[in-house]
Each structure stands twice: as structure tokens, then as C-alpha cells.
Amino acid sequence: MSEALHDVRLTVNGVVHEIRVPARRLLSDALRHDLGLTGTHVGCEHGVCGACTILVDGGTARACLMLAVAARGCEITTVEGLADPDGALSPVQRAFAECHGLQCGFCTPGFLTTVTAGLRRDPSPTHDRARxxxxxxxxRCTGYVNIVRAVERAASLQRDVS
Structure with missing residues (x-):
């Protein structure tokens, strides 16, 4: 007997997608395998590491903890959707590059989405609030010093654009 599939309509990075998934398909797996958006990384599969962080209706969510069927009707942004439509990097992406806020890059997509949402809530964070x-x-690579610098730089870049 085959598992029942469920129709899920969601908007990812501004594009409407309709997928058929088993009830227990994780959103991280749907993004990576059904939609081919491999920027959302899966590190721990327990929601602890943050590598799978995406934006769901503007707030952060761990894609490895959310079922794809629970995302029905949601507006999702993955790391692939952070850049401008013309390909220009977002202020957060530029700041991470300028401040060397990445090394191996595995955790970077989760940091980029987390910081994007964080700066929407707090556009001028103090050093402690950036941390x-x-x-x-x-x-596991950076020691966070350059990541915090990137948060502070991204806040500055966003203020310059405003």
C-alpha cells in the first residue's frame, strides 16, 4: 500500500509552487528535493543548529522541524530568495562577504536568513543584541567574531539604503 500524497501550494521566493508530498515530508526535504532549492542545509535534523533556517511569512522557522503540509499557503523565503531579482546581493549577504562572516559556508544560509529577519525587527542592534x-x-568554524561584525555591517548598509 502506498502512502497518500497531499497537495501543497506554497510561495517560495516569490514563485508559487504546487507539490504533492507525503504527510510526513519535512519542509527542508520538500525545498531541497521537490523544488531543487539546496541552499537550505540540514545539519542536525533536530532544530538545534540553525542551518535550515528559512523565513516563513517573514519570521524565522527551522525547515527541518516543519512539515511541508504545514507550510500550505505560506510565503517562504530561502537563502536563494534573499538577493535582489537582478542578482544583486542583499545588504546582509554583502556584509557577510565583506566581513568574512563565513568559512566553510555550511551554516551561512541559516545565518543569512536569521539576520535578515533579525534586522527587520531591530534595524540598529547594539553589539550585544547582534550577538x-x-x-x-x-x-563550527568562525568563532562568531566576524559573524557579529557582519550583523553590525549589514545594519549599517541597510541604514545607508533607507
Whole structure:
């Protein structure tokens, strides 16, 4: 007997998608395997590391903890959707590049989406609030110094654009 499939309509990076998924398909798997958006990384599969962080209706969510059927009707942004339509990097992406806020890059997509949402809530974070903003994401390479600098730089770049 085959598992029942469910129709799920969701908007990912501004594009409407209709997929058929089993009830227990994780959103991270749907994004990666059904839609081919491999920027959402899966590190721990327990929601601890933050590598799978995406934006769902503007707020952060762990794609490895959310079922695809639960995303029905949601507006989702993955790391692939952070750049401008013309390909120009977002201020957060530019800041991470300028400040060397990445090394191996595995955790970077989760940091980029987390910081994007964080700066929407707090566009001028203090150093301590910048650290708090990324507290739920783990990086094994950088020691966080350059990531915090990137948060502060991204805030500055966004203020310059406004």
C-alpha cells in the first residue's frame, strides 16, 4: 500500500509552487528535493543548529522541524530568495562577504536568513543584541567574531539604503 500524497501550494521566493508530498515530508526535504532549492542545509535534523533556517511569512522557522503540509499557503523565503531579482546581493549577504562572516559556508544560509529577519525587527542592534540575534545558530568554524561584525555591517548598509 502506498502512502497518500497531499497537495501543497506554497510561495517560495516569490514563485508559487504546487507539490504533492507525503504527510510526513519535512519542509527542508520538500525545498531541497521537490523544488531543487539546496541552499537550505540540514545539519542536525533536530532544530538545534540553525542551518535550515528559512523565513516563513517573514519570521524565522527551522525547515527541518516543519512539515511541508504545514507550510500550505505560506510565503517562504530561502537563502536563494534573499538577493535582489537582478542578482544583486542583499545588504546582509554583502556584509557577510565583506566581513568574512563565513568559512566553510555550511551554516551561512541559516545565518543569512536569521539576520535578515533579525534586522527587520531591530534595524540598529547594539553589539550585544547582534550577538543575541544569532544565538540560535551554530558555527563550527568562525568563532562568531566576524559573524557579529557582519550583523553590525549589514545594519549599517541597510541604514545607508533607507
Amino acid at each position: 543575541d540575534m544569532i544565538a540560535g545558530n551554530l558555527c
